[in-house]
Amino acid sequence: MAVPKLKNKSQTKETSNLKGTLASVLILGIILIIVWVSIYFIFVNRLG
């Protein structure tokens, strides 16, 4: 009941396959960085 259905073949490998998760959070991180850098750039630009 605890182990998701089709997981019986190679449990350890299945649970540790989080490539998609890593890719997703890295995309998220890049969005955070882009937004922050853009607004910082506006600030510097307005320093005149």
Next chain:
Amino acid sequence: MHMHKFEKVWLIFGTVALLVFLTVLGVSAFYLGNQPPSCLVTIDPEKVEVTAPFNAPGLYEVTGKDWDYELVFVASAFSYSPAKVEIPKGSTVKVIATSKDVIHGFEIAGTNVNMMLEPGFVSEYTTRFNNEGENLIICNEYCGVGHHMMSSRIEVVSK
């Protein structure tokens, strides 16, 4: 406590990014002097009109300082004094402002000049006016029923 290898990678990535942001902010604030307006000077809010320099709001040329002009503003519900001011292009100006009644905002729209005016405190910010034309000053902190009518103008003119 077990943590997946990728989660460690992600948290290190995230923490490093946050540290870089903080370093940029810290260097900019404490080394380059881009501090938020924190003047720490107090004033009796009931006696603004008789306290220099707020007894005579307006633009004053100064010498021997890092800035060319001092621009004194007094805010009260629902106006700024002066209501309009002309500044020569390219001059560095120290804006000095306070409030006579409630909390007001002081924002030169589209610039970094953005500060809170609180009764009892003087707010200061030094900036440079490089672009000719009209700059709109607005109150951006709710102050009452006429809040959205509260504005002033800085006209940047060629010398």
Next chain:
Amino acid sequence: MKKTAENEKVHPLDAKLSMAHFYVAIIALALGGFAGLLQTLVRSGRMELPAGITYYQLLTVHGVLLALVLTTFFIIGFQLSAVSKTIGPLSTPSRITGWIGFWTMTLGTVMAAVMVLLNEASVLYTFYAPLQAHPIFYGGLTLVIVGSWISGGALIAAYRKWKKNNRGQASPLLSFMAVVNTLLWIVATIGVAATVLFQILPWSLGWVDSINVLASRTLFWYFGHPLVYFWLLPAYMCWYVVIPKVICGKIFSDSLARMSFILFLLFSIPVGLHHQLLEPGIDPIWKFLQVILTFLVVVPSLMTAFSLFGSFEQYGRSQGAQGIFGWFKMLPWGDARFTVPFIGMAAFIPAGAGGLVNASNQLNQVVHNTIWVTGHFHLTLATSVILTFFGISYWLVPHLTGRTLTKKLNKLAIIQGVFWAIGMSFMSGAMHIAGLLGAPRRSSYSTYGDSTQALDWIPYQIAQAVGGTILFIGIILYIIIFIQVAFFAPKGNEEFPVGEVTDKAEKTPLIFENWKLWLGITAALILFAYTIPFIDILQNAPPGSKGFKLW
């Protein structure tokens, strides 16, 4: 998918208590949402308010009802049912305490609402002194907070009883989280209670002539930032514990979930000065120190993001998903209990990015008090949190009333979520852009004497009205669904989904429930971040301010 387990239902008497909270919340949503619609229409410049109602009166209604009343009532209702579900029915004294809390909060809400409607309290939900509202308004808000403490007491009592009977065991995750959020709320509300009881009430009653404005604001923002985490953590409860069950997956990690909640307790409070970065009376060093602490509170949200994607991916792969993102398609997009909160999760990506900008001291100068900030918290509170609350109520309300969310209602709920996403994209997007151009928040329609700059903002204000209208349709749809599942939907057993960890998961360490330790660190961090600046504020205070009624 929906297993029926009668003995796992929330006790009917607890269900009644939770539902009472939800009825108040939904009335607040209807009225506050309508006020919001009118605000966007007024600010587009295409409508004027009748009968002497002012924009700022509406703004006070909108903020108080949605940010304070809707959230507090919904959260307490949800947390009480979560505790009743996971650690068992409340004891009779606890339940009575819960009802006393409910009626205290309701009485307070009515008092504050009457004063706002009489135009005696158009001071917005942040009620900054020296604008001075009627004392009954402040008294009402005090009762809302006191009532929430009473309810919080009922919840903590239930938890303590469970711990006593189950020594050496980790409490159920959902109850643990409810306890963390309750403790966070109690510690945070001390600040607002202090300024209201010791400063604002005596001053508005005329017992003292003047008020220390900066001290009052600092106490308010000591409360004001953890307030947003008090809203957010129940959404995280759903994301961490409920959503894995809804998608038939597993909780990613019980221990990491607990750790992130503890980090929120520690770091969400000593950060209030980042709301006061542009104020003249606070030393910049202390401002920057709290900026650093604010960045620390980002870390548990980074952990949350990983856990959520992780549980989605693990489920997708267990279903045979291939490639890097194949699991994404496997998620149950046709299930409103998943899809609606998922829209909320997605909104938290731009919301979090905006939050980092707001907290960064120089960047704050670009956006402070512009309508960018309004756009920001309409993504955090009014999308991430509220859509998750909507998603919770789609199963919780029928669970409590013994009805079911039918296929048709499920479909309508998804449409509701889509309306919200579209409406908010227009409204919040336009707010962010207009804010960068300088448009102020909390301001009625104005061209500022036909200033060219202000005229440039108007197209964005029209876009906000379009978005606001779509959002209001979303609110109407939600109310229709709520009324259906509360009163008319077919009888049945709607599941209260509570996720489980895998069998192989390691045992949860008990250290997470060492409350003396965590509350001690919380207190130490607060004292560290606030003692010196606050003494400074008191010692260098200017003469106080008398009250003003400028509306």
